[in-house]
Amino acid sequence: MTPPPPNATAESTLDITLTKTQTKVKAAKKGGSCGCSTSGQPQEMDDKLRSRIENHPCYSEEAHHHYARMHVAVAPACNIQCNYCNRKYDCANESRPGVVSELLTPEEAAHKALVVAGKIPQMSVLGIAGPGDPLANPEKTFRTFELVAEQAPDIKLCLSTNGLMLPDYVDRIKALNIDHVTITINMVDPAVGEKIYPWVHYRRRRYRGIDGVKILHERQMEGLQALQAADVLCKVNSVLVPGINDEHLPEVNAAIRERGAFLHNIMPLISAPEHGTYFGLNGQPGPTPKELKAVQDSCSGNMKLMRHCRQCRADAVGLLGEDRSQEFTKEKFMEMSADYDLQTRQAVHVGIQQFKNKVKAAKELASAGAQTVETRPDSPKVLVAVASKGGGLVNQHFGHAKEFMIYEVDAAEAKFIGHRKIADYCQGGYGEEAALDGILQTIEDCQAILAMKIGPCPQKAIKAAGIEVVEDYGVIEAIARKYYDQAFSTQSATDAATVIA
Numbered sequence: 156m157t158p159p160p161p162n163a164t165a166e167s168t169l170d171i172t173l174t175k176t177q178t179k180v181k182a183a184k185k186g187g188s189c190g191c192s193t194s195g196q197p198q199e200m201d202d203k204l205r206s207r208i209e210n211h212p213c214y215s216e217e218a219h220h221h222y223a224r225m226h227v228a229v230a231p232a233c234n235i236q237c238n239y240c241n242r243k244y245d246c247a248n249e250s251r252p253g254v255v256s257e258l259l260t261p262e263e264a265a266h267k268a269l270v271v272a273g274k275i276p277q278m279s280v281l282g283i284a285g286p287g288d289p290l291a292n293p294e295k296t297f298r299t300f301e302l303v304a305e306q307a308p309d310i311k312l313c314l315s316t317n318g319l320m321l322p323d324y325v326d327r328i329k330a331l332n333i334d335h336v337t338i339t340i341n342m343v344d345p346a347v348g349e350k351i352y353p354w355v356h357y358r359r360r361r362y363r364g365i366d367g368v369k370i371l372h373e374r375q376m377e378g379l380q381a382l383q384a385a386d387v388l389c390k391v392n393s394v395l396v397p398g399i400n401d402e403h404l405p406e407v408n409a410a411i412r413e414r415g416a417f418l419h420n421i422m423p424l425i426s427a428p429e430h431g432t433y434f435g436l437n438g439q440p441g442p443t444p445k446e447l448k449a450v451q452d453s454c455s456g457n458m459k460l461m462r463h464c465r466q467c468r469a470d471a472v473g474l475l476g477e478d479r480s481q482e483f484t485k486e487k488f489m490e491m492s493a494d495y496d497l498q499t500r501q502a503v504h505v506g507i508q509q510f511k512n513k514v515k516a517a518k519e520l521a522s523a524g525a526q527t528v529e530t531r532p533d534s535p536k537v538l539v540a541v542a543s544k545g546g547g548l549v550n551q552h553f554g555h556a557k558e559f560m561i562y563e564v565d566a567a568e569a570k571f572i573g574h575r576k577i578a579d580y581c582q583g584g585y586g587e588e589a590a591l592d593g594i595l596q597t598i599e600d601c602q603a604i605l606a607m608k609i610g611p612c613p614q615k616a617i618k619a620a621g622i623e624v625v626e627d628y629g630v631i632e633a634i635a636r637k638y639y640d641q642a643f644s645t646q647s648a649t650d651a652a653t654v655i656a
């Protein structure tokens with residue numbers, strides 16, 4: 156028996172029904188095209204690439220709704236100092252601040268991976284991202300990957316590095332079939348880098364100031380090119396530090412694209428005095444969501460940008476945005492049996508794929524349906540905030556949301572542009588007003604909130620703040636489109652509705 160898709164019972168029973176218009180659109184599309192696919196290498200290359208990223212929650216924005224990842228903290232040492240990092244805490248280039256609960260040995264990490272792979276079969280990726288630099292701890296890192304690859308061949312392996320030692324290990328990375336590598340590159344101009352990195356420790360020597368930064372830069376570029384030559388997919392993370400590298404990041408974007416990076420992830424600096432970082436203690440602010448979006452937009456014409464990064468802990472477990480690491484503390488997982496089962500996992504992944512196909516069909520029809528709705532010539536681009544607990548659906552109660560997904564919607568498309576964290580609104584009757592004020596501030600530039608349900612009290616306050624309330628359930632893009640078409644069309648747009656659960 157095929158198990159249902161995991162992680163949301165509503166998803167497993169989702170029924171996507173089409174309205175008359177959409178059925179017509181579907182028929183027109185079928186008959187209107189010759190039905191031939193463009194054969195030849197580019198198409199084959201696209202398919203190959205798609206299959207490499209389609210279940211990786213970080214490399215594919217669509218996959219992050221359905222697949223989980225886990226990090227194992229086996230790499231304590233680091234070989235550079237970043238002004239945004241304090242290793243008593245998770246490294247800010249891959250984690251949100253918070254002490255890594257426990258360091259693991261490779262054997263413990265492999266056992267944990269098998270336990271989690273059994274309990275959360277949609278976990279598709281195992282990454283090593285710290286708390287230091289995985290390649291400053293090469294034996295622990297590669298031993299962990301070896302053990303996992305031997306016992307769980309369907310789990311994708313992934314590592315994240317500052318790049319300093321990368322050129323030395325590309326062959327080993329390739330031999331272990333580690334198909335995804337992230338390098339954190341915050342500058343390509345050492346004069347900018349000098350404001351971010353006080354020292355670099357390379358080949359048993361500490362280099363301070365610009366000398367160290369030059370080495371780091373050269374090694375990062377060399378490592379990136381070597382990954383490209385070895386056909387390993389590379390994502391580049393850049394921490395946006397306002398006033399230091401914000402205007403410089405388009406240059407970084409151009410340099411990494413030229414050297415074959417697949418994806419660019421521009422992340423906000425996380426900076427607070429309590430983290431004990433140089434930037435935190437010296438009052439260096441992180442960017443506002445608007446500033447982050449402006450820099451991301453300035454780079455987005457050139458290459459694919461990641462906008463769904465959650466800056467996870469170095470021991471994170473679960474879907475992006477949910478943290479189940481406390482279910483798998485060392486004390487707990489060492490008592491659990493490693494009930495990894497390849498067949499069960501494969502069956503679950505087939506179920507996820509079928510569900511994804513339904514969502515994709517609904518999105519395509521929503522956007523095709525949108526073309527049949529006439530929007531006013533002055534229809535603007537608007538932002539909407541979405542409450543979702545995964546699956547690519549509007550499926551969460553406003554009061555349960557801990558973050559909103561933000562979509563930019565216009566007459567042509569509904570495009571995901573990022574997440575915004577919010578305070579819990581439901582606080583058992585205490586502090587809800589203050590929480591609501593904070594939530595409304597976080598989404599003050601949004602035109603509407605899309606949620607499965609919103610209680611009468613928050614509804615009143617949301618509307619008073621000039622934000623529209625949309626209660627619905629179904630595929631996000633379809634509901635966003637329906638809202639937009641109703642708000643800005645010159646005709647009734649009800650026919651462009653899509654999803655009914």
Ligand code: SF4
Binds near residue numbers: 213224420463467475
């Ligand atoms: S930090 Fe970003 S890129 Fe790394 S696992 Fe989390 S979401 Fe993915």
